[in-house]
Amino acid sequence: MILITGGAGYIGSHINKLLFKKERETVVFDNLSTGHRELAKWGHLEVGDLGKVTEIENVFKKYPIESVIHFAASKAVGESVENPEKYYYNNVVNTLNLLAVMKKQGVKKIVFSSSAATFGDPQYNPIDEKHPQNPINPYGYTKLVMEKMLEDYVKAYDFRYAALRYFNAAGADPDGEVGEWPGSGQNLIPLVLDAAIGVREEIKIFGTDYPTADGTCVRDYIHVSDLATAHVLALDYLDKESGCFNLGNGQGSSVKEVVAMAKRVTGVDFKVTESARRPGDPAILIADSSKAEKVLGWKPKYNELATIIKTAWDWRKKLA
Numbered sequence: 147m148i149l150i151t152g153g154a155g156y157i158g159s160h161i162n163k164l165l166f167k168k169e170r171e172t173v174v175f176d177n178l179s180t181g182h183r184e185l186a187k188w189g190h191l192e193v194g195d196l197g198k199v200t201e202i203e204n205v206f207k208k209y210p211i212e213s214v215i216h217f218a219a220s221k222a223v224g225e226s227v228e229n230p231e232k233y234y235y236n237n238v239v240n241t242l243n244l245l246a247v248m249k250k251q252g253v254k255k256i257v258f259s260s261s262a263a264t265f266g267d268p269q270y271n272p273i274d275e276k277h278p279q280n281p282i283n284p285y286g287y288t289k290l291v292m293e294k295m296l297e298d299y300v301k302a303y304d305f306r307y308a309a310l311r312y313f314n315a316a317g318a319d320p321d322g323e324v325g326e327w328p329g330s331g332q333n334l335i336p337l338v339l340d341a342a343i344g345v346r347e348e349i350k351i352f353g354t355d356y357p358t359a360d361g362t363c364v365r366d367y368i369h370v371s372d373l374a375t376a377h378v379l380a381l382d383y384l385d386k387e388s389g390c391f392n393l394g395n396g397q398g399s400s401v402k403e404v405v406a407m408a409k410r411v412t413g414v415d416f417k418v419t420e421s422a423r424r425p426g427d428p429a430i431l432i433a434d435s436s437k438a439e440k441v442l443g444w445k446p447k448y449n450e451l452a453t454i455i456k457t458a459w460d461w462r463k464k465l466a
Contacts, residue, residue, distance in 0.1 A: 147171045147200070147209050148381070149246065151196060152217030154181030157315055159324040160374040161215060162188050168378065171258040173209050176218065185324050196240035199247060206251045209316040213255040213384065216241065216246060216379055219460075222332060223263065223426075226285035237288035241295065249303055251424065255384040256296065257377055260309040262392070262431055264290040270462035271398075272434035275311075275390050282426055291392065306388045308380035313366040313375055313394035313433045317454040318461035324372075326459030329444070334401065335455060336366070349416060351353075353423030355395045362401035363431045366394035368401050369457070379442040391442065394433025395449045405453070411455045 148165060152158045158181070161339070165172050165188075171191030175196075176249030183191065194201035196218055205211070220226070248254065263286035264279045273461030281287045282285040299305040316335045326336055328345070340346040354361040375392050383389070399407075405418055438444045448454055 147172060147211050149173050149175055149209070149214045150217065151175045152181060152219065152259075154178060154183060154186040154191065155217055155368055156326045158215075158217040159185035159187070160319060160344065160370045162186065163319065163324060163375040164371075164378055165189075169369055170205045172178050173205065173211070175205055182327055185327070187323065188242055189299055189422065196243055197235070199243050202244060203248045203250075203255045206247055206253065211251070211253055213257070214244070214253065214383060215257045215381070216244065216258075217259045219259065221285065225287070227352065229308055230284040231263055233284045233288050238295075241292050245295065245299055247374055249299070249425045251341065254303065254305045254308045255381075257380045257384070258292060258296060258309045260284065260293055260390070261289045261312045262311050262313045262394075264311060265292065267428050268431060271430050272394075272396055272432040273392060274434040276435055278417075280343065285466060296388075300388050303317055304309050306384045308383055308388065309390040310373070310376055310380060311390065311392045312373060313392070313431060315367055315370050316367045317369040317371065317457040319371060320421070320448075321459050325458065328462065334365070334404055334457055336404060336462070338416075339455075339459055340406060340414070342412040342414040342459070342461055343466055347417065349405060349418045351418060351420045352406070353427065354420050355423070356429040358400055358429055360400050360402045363427055363456055364398035364400045364432070366432045366444060367397065367404075367451060367454055368394045368433075369454050372446040372448055376442065376444045376445070379444050383442055383448055386400060389441065391438040392433045393438060394435055395446050396433060396435055397449070398430060398432045399451050407451050408455055409461075411452060411459055
């Protein structure tokens with residue numbers, strides 16, 4: 147059985163569905179602070195908090211857990227700057243709680259939800275796994291510390307881990323069963339779709355003077371279902387060894403390109419305004435995922451921006 151911490155959230159719910167389709171039994175462990183009971187449609191749901199060791203222990207005693215996929219974490223960059231204490235508790239301390247219980251129960255395989263935020267300002271693009279990791283905000287620091295904790299557990303306690311560094315997760319389940327909950331984050335595509343559906347007055351573009359083709363930031367958008375596939379492959383990889391993998395499409399889309407495509411997909415000409423740059427936004431972030439393709443046998447399926455936005459739009463309309 148596979149334990150999915152944060153499995154009632156955006157990405158966790160997609161991996162839970164895929165594991166169900168592959169007839170692998172799961173238990174979701176989520177405190178529902180940002181997750182949603184409605185998204186935990188498969189396997190077992192246990193409402194609990196990683197901040198409470200006894201609640202983690204109870205789940206491990208109740209179910210025959212063999213491996214863990216760890217999503218549960220706070221993830222807003224801006225909030226991490228304003229409230230770093232929350233991030234070090236929720237991300238670092240709670241992960242240590244989980245690892246301590248895993249060690250105690252003899253469960254030594256974990257797939258970890260990491261982030262491109264561990265790299266900080268890129269020295270080159272596309273970014274491969276050898277790129278220096280120099281986070282520029284507390285969120286990125288916590289993800290890097292969590293990676294280092296796992297490395298140390300491998301050396302000291304014979305653990306195996308896969309750290310999957312997402313670039314910009316986007317889109318929704320093509321079947322329309324799960325997706326990103328409205329108002330749950332500050333990612334560009336959900337905000338743009340909120341403007342298209344009328345719950346947001348405008349979309350603000352932060353910075354139009356970057357050294358890019360149209361002056362706006364360029365990001366690598368990876369469909370959430372492709373991320374789910376990578377997790378299943380990573381679970382199998384843990385039978386052999388440990389490692390870190392960057393996950394993206396390997397191609398970038400600028401903010402203006404995303405806005406234009408969203409207008410085309412939705413058929414709505416929502417209001418767009420331009421503003422000054424935000425501090426800490428790199429001009430370009432694009433993944434080199436060749437290691438994941440070579441080692442895991444992973445390749446993105448939904449790699450067209452129009453497809454990614456359409457699946458997200460279909461889900462957003464369903465919840466309107």
